[in-house]
Amino acid sequence: MVEKIVKSKLVNFLVADAQVDYDTVSDLYSVAECGDVDAVADVLEAFKEAYGGLWVGGKMVLSQTAVRLSANLMNRIVQEGTLDIELPLAMVRKVSVEGGFVTKIVRLDTDAGSVKFRCFGAKDIASLIEKMIISPASILTR
Structure with missing residues (x-):
């Protein structure tokens, strides 16, 4: 499935x-x-x-169970390192929004550290992730 x-x-x-x-x-x-x-x-x-670290351009995909971050082609051409991150929602302990220049930053804290990404509409994304952590079933039935 x-x-x-x-x-x-x-x-x-x-x-x-x-x-x-x-x-x-x-x-x-x-x-x-x-x-x-x-x-x-x-x-x-x-x-x-x-x-x-460095900011890497790419895409965030939020699924029922994880946040996946992956670098775009241009960043893959000119950068090396961790260009794909998969963070299971079950590992997220806290979701917060930090200030930023032009776009805000979503911070996902886990017991092992934090993952940060910036985008337009960061507050809405953070709220959605937080809701999914608290009650994943309610998001899926929409």
Whole structure:
């Protein structure tokens, strides 16, 4: 049986072990005639140091049992690391919304740590996830 998708959304998610392949990025910059990649590399590495990871663009899929985050093709081309995350809803202990620039951040806390993703409509997504954790059956009967 195929699991029902409750919600799907474009997001950026924070990945602690994300590594940018600067050789590939440099090649892309050369083809596009965008300049030198060193300036971008310095900013990204400083950001990673300050925030504990890099934001990876992709998609969030909320199913009946899990939140799945997966990187888009462009990020898969230029980055390495954990580009797919599957977090069973049963592991989520707390759902919160944090401030952010332009978009808010959904934070899912577990006993092992937290998963963060940012998107438009973050408050609504956080509320939906929280409802599913508290009473998954009520969401599925809609």
